[in-house]
Amino acid sequence: MAGTTHEVEDKSVIEKIKKDAxxxxxxxxxxxKLHRGQIVVIGCSTSETLGEDIGSWSVPEAGEAIYDGLMSVFGKEGIFIAAQCCEHLNRAIITEREAVPFADIVNVVPQPKAGGSFATAAYKKMKDPVAVEEIRADGGIDIGGTLIGMHLKKVAVPLKLKQDHVGRAHVTAARVRPKFIGGDRAAYDEKLK
Structure with missing residues (x-):
């Protein structure tokens, strides 16, 4: 059903999802090699984390658990989360106003079935959330095949994580690096590769 959200009876599944995230x-x-002040885009299908088809099994408590798991790491590091909404909100981004001080803010409040359970959790839990239509993030995690590439800086470099699932959802990740410019005579900063 389009407007229906679901619950998970076995709370250990929710705890595992949080730990995996x-x-x-x-x-x-x-x-x-992320550091304080950088932004990480997160695309997340709670449906996929529970073994269901993307967009078919919205679970707010799973979205909250994933957000809490991610923030237990990113928050300590001073790294901002940019929560990608689902296609019903054109993959808009929910993030902290502090992360995007000069961005054009748009007016939308995500809901579990129009934005997704993860973006909804992010909006509820952030100190000063805003929505933007696009962002250029420094890295990202895609939980369940949500296609985050449009929100990464050039040049994206895929990362193979040992933690390649959150719940039952496959995880892909990426970092970014500056473009190499110049030619045969150019020199490059090895730390930026």
């Missing part, structure tokens, strides 16, 4: 976040911080 935290482990994926920790790996991304380390492997992506």
């Amino acid at each position: 935290a482990e994926a976040a920790a790996e991304l911080v380390k492997e992506g």
Whole structure:
């Protein structure tokens, strides 16, 4: 049903999802060499985390658990989350106003079936949430095939995480690096590769 959200009876599933999300976040911080002030885009299908088809099984408590798991890592590191909404909101982004001080803000409040349970949780839990239509993030985690590439800076570099699932959803991750410009005579900063 289009407007229906669901609950998970086995609370250990929710705890596992939260733990999986935290482990994926920790790996991304380390492997992506992320630091304070950077932005990580998160695309998330709570349906997929529970073994259902994307967009078919919206679970607010799973969205909250994933947000809490991610923030247990990103929050300590001073890294901002940019929660990608679902296609019903054209994959708009929910993030902290502080992360995007000069962005054009749009007016929308995500809901579980129009924005997604993860973006809804982010909006509820952030200190000063805003919606923007696009962002250029420094890294990202895609939980369940939500296609986050449109919100990453160029050049995106795929990362294979050991924590390759959150619940039953497959996880892909990426970091970004500056473009190499110049030619044969150019020199590059090895730390930025």
